[in-house]
Amino acid sequence: MHKILGLVLAGLLAGTAHAAPPHYKVAASFDPAGKLDADVTVTLTEALPEKAFLLSRRFVLQPMKLPKGVTVTSENAESPVEELTKYIFHFARPTAKPVDLNFRYSGPIQTKYDSGAPALRPEGYELFIDHMWFPVGADIQTRFTVDAEIEGLEPDLVVVAQGDVTRTKTGVKIHRDFIDIDLPMVAMRGLKRAEAHGVEFFSRDLTSRLAGFHVKNADTSARYFETLFGPLPHTVRMAMVWRAKGLGYARTAYTVLSEGGRSAPDIPEIGPARYVAHEIAHAWWMLASPLTDDFWLVESAAEYMSMRYVEAQFGAVELQKNIDAKVTGSKDAGPVMGHGRPNRVQLYGKGPLILWDLDKRIGRPAMDKLMITMAREPAHTTPIFLKHLTEIGGADAAKWFDTAMHS
Ligand SMILES: [Zn+2]
Known part of the structure; x- marks a missing residue:
């Protein structure tokens, strides 16, 4: 039987x-x-x-x-x-x-x-x-x-x-x-096309500072992430649209950004750099369910990778500004996990900070190994992440992380 x-x-x-x-x-x-x-x-x-x-x-x-x-x-x-x-x-x-x-x-x-x-x-x-x-x-x-x-x-x-x-x-x-x-x-009038490493970029104005920073940092962040995760699985088509809402989103090999009123002639590079690096990082971080707790493995993970890019490309001072803003913004955030899909502040502020703390706690080589191992998983759930963290960083680190995400 x-x-x-x-x-x-x-x-x-x-x-x-x-x-x-x-x-x-x-x-x-x-x-x-x-x-x-x-x-x-x-x-x-x-x-x-x-x-x-x-x-x-x-x-x-x-x-x-x-x-x-x-x-x-x-x-x-x-x-x-x-x-x-x-x-x-x-x-x-x-x-x-x-x-x-x-x-x-x-x-x-x-x-x-x-x-x-x-x-x-x-x-x-x-x-x-x-x-x-x-x-x-x-x-x-x-x-x-x-x-x-x-x-x-x-x-x-x-x-x-x-x-x-x-x-x-x-x-x-x-x-x-x-x-x-x-x-x-996206099917729009007036879109022009530019190419960079791993990216096809579409915008109504390729000469704006904002478009230039997006193309440049898509290229350099793609190269940076490839040193960790291997070649981008697909060229990313990236369309910069224009609407009041700054909403951007990433799908497999596809990203939409908005000028969202940000295309000023004196815009600093760091904003679009962080933003576009986050979207490129989704090439490896987009497999968790958007309806559950596990969604931090999409948004917090991509945001943590964006912080890594900022550190590598713009240095410790710019990174610290980013961290300070996240600390201030998420001081009343509440737990990232334990209540279904985390909210915005939990996903983009608190979650990435906890990952950054984990990075410091287990050390950069272990953190890289963890993220590389996780990125190769066909499905992204918190138990799978914790299993790899236990193996790579030890049971104490996994327990600390799980507690931090729930408090
Ligand atoms: Zn995202």
């Missing part, structure tokens, strides 16, 4: 390990007035009893033709952003054979609430996961490959996206053979 269960379990584990990631086939049409028509087929190849997706409620979904043995229920959801529908698919006979789920829907590309980064602006489109314009795995951890054909883009829109990007007269084809949780795209 136990033997049989053991075999079944081994079979399941092997199946999981070798399952292809989900694949999205996206046919979308944008009209300049802001309406989206979409036909998205999600192919799943993992045997699951249930799988849920989120899509914004501003879209009207046509009745779905479901494969045999698959049923769907839906409910409203207000998290991680407002006005979502959660579609929960139930599989009567979970199978690792490919199952296609086809979503056809239409509605406004613009969200109802103000995100600070509208999907459609006079200069063009900026689309990312927050707009919930395609069915997003409800765990916000469903990484997929994608083939997308997007129609309705005027010829003067410059498209920045992941993977192989082919601009056509009326749209764009995107073929991405690497996995990510998002299908991000």
